[in-house]
Amino acid sequence: MTAADPPSRSAPLGELELIRLIRRTAERGSGERVETGIGDDTAVLLPLPGARLLATTDLIVEDVHFRRAWASPFDIGWKAMAVNLSDIAGKGGQPLWALVALALPAPADPAEVEALYEGMRRAAAPHGVAIVGGDTSTSPGGWFVSVTLLGEHDGKPRLRSGAAPGDAVAVTGTLGRSAAGLAALEAGRARLAAVRPAMLETVTRAHLRPTARVAEGRYLGAAAGVHAMMDCSDGLATDLGHICRESHVGARVELDRLPVDPDAREVAGALGADALTWATSGGEDFELLLTCERASVDALRDGLRRATGTALTVVGEIEAVAAGVTFLDAAGEPVTVAPGYEHLSG
């Protein structure tokens, strides 16, 4: 039943055919403890007795979060899944089951729908995640992909609210690569002729098909000394601000210590842009941001490197005064950095 007129264009794909296509694509993934997946009113799932259930939803919208000129349907599906995997990773959990709400302009193109689901499946499968349900609708205004991801944690998840004064602030990997990829896509190849193609490929791929730090989150989320943790999706400035607010503390970050991505530096050089701003405020690097006891830093860094090959870098510390995040330059003077992204703002 619809409260509006049906779309006037002819449709190559009805809902039943679409669900069959989605089911076929989604079922290529394996799912742990799925009693009933796509094909009934609800998925029926078997949680681990005693484990905590983690649940997160992230929505990506055409011309807000992605442009179809740059992102293929596969890319869009991949990213919609990856941003949710990253939220579960940020809590140190094991992602398990995904549900997908999808709105597309009619008529839907079966090849595009299949590529979208294949992108989601390929992002999810290495982590053992299955697509177990969802909903589809006509969209009067572009693509909307909302993924809800369920996961488990067999211990106590590290929350945004766990930071304590004196904690070290640390991030995994490097920062600024996704923003460099976006800037490269916006600039076009002609303006980047001096940059090696392989490097451009690396940064644009980081933007279009980000990798969630699931193994890193599992390691850090179970390690001694970690107090607060989250994924760094809206940029360090915004996300560390969330930790400060929820923990009623402040933070100081030394810009000199930020692990600015080397490829991002090179792209910034070619474009006359500032890689440091990408690192503080670009967002979408999907690294993990954590606070931990000073005494645990060396063990965490060595352990994470051994377990996953990923670097951990201390960039600042937590302070008792709840005055938000202060960035300091090489001389120790406070500097203003661009804020991260806020939706629904002007």
Place this chain on the structure above:
Amino acid sequence: MTAADPPSRSAPLGELELIRLIRRTAERGSGERVETGIGDDTAVLLPLPGARLLATTDLIVEDVHFRRAWASPFDIGWKAMAVNLSDIAGKGGQPLWALVALALPAPADPAEVEALYEGMRRAAAPHGVAIVGGDTSTSPGGWFVSVTLLGEHDGKPRLRSGAAPGDAVAVTGTLGRSAAGLAALEAGRARLAAVRPAMLETVTRAHLRPTARVAEGRYLGAAAGVHAMMDCSDGLATDLGHICRESHVGARVELDRLPVDPDAREVAGALGADALTWATSGGEDFELLLTCERASVDALRDGLRRATGTALTVVGEIEAVAAGVTFLDAAGEPVTVAPGYEHLSG
């Protein structure tokens, strides 16, 4: 971070303020076993050890599922929650936790956002459901509200695939009221001057603020003799077709036996419309559709009436030949009925 330009209009409400508003509204509801709700990357929830987890997502889209000329933000929120509650009810489960992905044109109006969440909360609270997470985005094309609802079942959910030849087919309550409400909204009051205002209010309310049969689902989902069950959201013809397909059976329905809603009959009379078509194909009544052993029908009907006050009506039977759903008129002749709604079709 956004891949597109920010909205150009001034914004009264940034993301942080919006999340604060949502948190305030959502937290008016009580939540069972919620360790961490809105305000972190993921909700942290405590499932009942040994119970099955049920998960469903339903998306409602402006000008596809509702028109803002008829539906208030409160109505939209209410319905987005109710359609998901109905899915959990259809499996006989206890709904528990909701996540909400919301896209709205910028700038978002705080009063509208609050009314939307208040509608969701008011639909959810009587069932003990809490809103525990979500995401918000700017929308370039109208309102999109996607709700994911999690629930539990401490036994074995009754699936679409459970129907057996010889089963009776039964529905709760009456059919056609929601379609009558939609027709009344489309026609306007002037064409319905002969219909009592209270009756118009009843049918339009059934369309705009449907009630999910949660208690009925809990009763029937635990009762002996029930084989297959689902909520009747896309119309009897479509939904019974789903049961036939998943169970590899057919079904015969006698049109004479359908519990056509009396108010729907009166609205149909005033509009020169066909209430029987609304009952077979209108959809959105959110009654429960089930198949059960013939010998259990009397006990189920009496038990449901005692437990919930709701009627159960046998409308047909399941047949071994997987030939879809056949509707029979008073003379026992097959008749063609309109199909229910399919999204993404022409």
